[in-house]
Amino acid sequence: MTPGARITAAIEVLEIIRAGDTLAPADSVLGDYLRQRRYIGSKDRTAIAAMIYGTYRNRARINWWLDHARSKPRPRTLMIAYLLLVERMDAKQLRALFDGYHYNQQPLEKPESVLADRLAGQSLDHPDMPEAVRGECPGWAEAGLRAALGERFLEEMAALNKEAATDLRVNTLVGTREEAIAALAEDGIFAKPSLYSPIGLRLSGRPALGGTKALKSGLVEVQDEGSQLLALLVGAVPGMQVVDFCAGAGGKTLALAAQMQNKGRIVAADVNARRLERLALRQRRAAAHNIERRPLATERDPWVKRHKDKFDRVLVDAPCTGTGTWRRNPDAKWGRGGIDLAELTALQSEILDSAARLVRPGGRLVYATCSLLAAENEDRVAAFLAGHAEFRLVPLSEAWPGLLPDAPMPEAADAGGYLRLSPARHGTDGFVAAILERQPATETA
Numbered sequence: 001m002t003p004g005a006r007i008t009a010a011i012e013v014l015e016i017i018r019a020g021d022t023l024a025p026a027d028s029v030l031g032d033y034l035r036q037r038r039y040i041g042s043k044d045r046t047a048i049a050a051m052i053y054g055t056y057r058n059r060a061r062i063n064w065w066l067d068h069a070r071s072k073p074r075p076r077t078l079m080i081a082y083l084l085l086v087e088r089m090d091a092k093q094l095r096a097l098f099d100g101y102h103y104n105q106q107p108l109e110k111p112e113s114v115l116a117d118r119l120a121g122q123s124l125d126h127p128d129m130p131e132a133v134r135g136e137c138p139g140w141a142e143a144g145l146r147a148a149l150g151e152r153f154l155e156e157m158a159a160l161n162k163e164a165a166t167d168l169r170v171n172t173l174v175g176t177r178e179e180a181i182a183a184l185a186e187d188g189i190f191a192k193p194s195l196y197s198p199i200g201l202r203l204s205g206r207p208a209l210g211g212t213k214a215l216k217s218g219l220v221e222v223q224d225e226g227s228q229l230l231a232l233l234v235g236a237v238p239g240m241q242v243v244d245f246c247a248g249a250g251g252k253t254l255a256l257a258a259q260m261q262n263k264g265r266i267v268a269a270d271v272n273a274r275r276l277e278r279l280a281l282r283q284r285r286a287a288a289h290n291i292e293r294r295p296l297a298t299e300r301d302p303w304v305k306r307h308k309d310k311f312d313r314v315l316v317d318a319p320c321t322g323t324g325t326w327r328r329n330p331d332a333k334w335g336r337g338g339i340d341l342a343e344l345t346a347l348q349s350e351i352l353d354s355a356a357r358l359v360r361p362g363g364r365l366v367y368a369t370c371s372l373l374a375a376e377n378e379d380r381v382a383a384f385l386a387g388h389a390e391f392r393l394v395p396l397s398e399a400w401p402g403l404l405p406d407a408p409m410p411e412a413a414d415a416g417g418y419l420r421l422s423p424a425r426h427g428t429d430g431f432v433a434a435i436l437e438r439q440p441a442t443e444t445a
């Protein structure tokens with residue numbers, strides 16, 4: 001593809017996202033677009049994706065400039081602004097790409113031409129920009145993130161706006177970390193042990209993993225180091241009865257199966273049966289044989305009541321705004337329909353209340369989200385504890401040595417007893433988790 005044709009493809013994808021009436025994530029729209037165009041080669045795919053994600057990563061500042069130039073943020077103007085402000089093209093280079101030749105975009109219209117002359121040579125940042133714009137923080141999350149991050153707000157926002165490294169979890173049902181490093185090296189991929197997760201690897205660069213022996217044989221799974229730590233905090237051991245209540249496609253379920261060495265039982269439950277189906281394929285490849293998939297009608301499905309007090313460990317990886325995953329999904333910040341935080345937090349409490357019924361006396365419930373907002377974490381847990389005197393928060397520092405005796409606890413990760421991971425501090429996605437223990441049954445005479 002020519003550079004101009006790549007720009008056209010990127011604008012087409014932005015148009016499809018804009019025209020859709022759902023909040024389809026950019027990666028799934030782009031994936032569908034590329035599947036229908038198999039002729040687009042890998043270098044072109046990478047370049048197209050970089051432009052699309054570039055418009056999202058820099059959206060607040062691009063919009064600020066468009067607003068100042070009285071231009072609407074349409075896909076074509078967004079791309080023009082991106083190429084000038086982020087890719088640092090000059091107006092002449094831009095016009096050469098927008099010349100209508102073959103697959104190139106049509107030449108700039110008058111207002112676009114005025115815009116191009118206005119933006120060319122400007123730097124993306126401007127001293128008049130409000131802090132939230134400089135930090136690429138959407139309005140709906142600003143107050144909550146400022147409250148959660150305090151003076152680290154801008155630093156964490158910058159880290160949340162960078163591309164994440166690729167992390168792998170070694171599937172100990174198939175092999176060791178050393179074997180995984182060696183298998184990846186055979187495919188020319190350099191991996192080093194993660195800082196905190198004893199079963200993690202961090203890759204250098206962004207290598208294509210699809211065809212590697214390590215991935216195809218189930219020896220490794222792509223999983224952020226923070227997600228790995230969260231699964232380890234559950235403390236599932238061989239022989240236990242465990243529920244992964246919001247299992248989705250089973251990223252953490254598979255990690256739990258490996259901790260349990262296939263002994264005992266894990267129920268992977270979710271209201272989304274299609275996501276659970278994806279787990280069916282993954283568990284075969286991962287040689288995980290102790291997982292039972294349980295589609296739920298709602299969080300109050302009768303299955304929950306029937307299994308009251310039956311489980312040693314219950315993980316609730318609750319649906320959330322995903323503010324901690326913006327490194328991977330920068331488009332999630334700018335969702336069109338807006339995010340109904342009150343509705344989401346009510347659902348999180350419903351899920352937590354219902355899933356807690358599954359925990360046996362003396363068992364543990366781990367509540368986690370990939371959001372940094374207190375409204376989705378500490379506030380939910382505080383509300384839960386207020387209504388459930390039989391549970392207590394086990395402070396992270398108290399639980400860590402028993403759960404991960406050989407791994408260093410990430411610096412400042414214990415925030416008031418909760419695990420709090422963030423990209424600037426720990427190089428992981430943002431996660432918050434609470435370990436809640438149900439009192440053991442008291443002996444009655």
Ligand SMILES: C[S@@+](CC[C@H](N)C(=O)[O-])C[C@H]1O[C@@H](n2cnc3c(N)ncnc32)[C@H](O)[C@@H]1O
Nearest residue numbers: 246247248250251252270271272299317318319
């Ligand atoms: C953060 S995702 C889980 C990701 C998954 N644990 C993993 O590691 O890949 C949240 C999940 O909660 C599920 N969910 C949403 N509402 C639910 C409900 N009312 N009861 C149970 N699960 C729900 C969603 O379908 C989604 O799969």
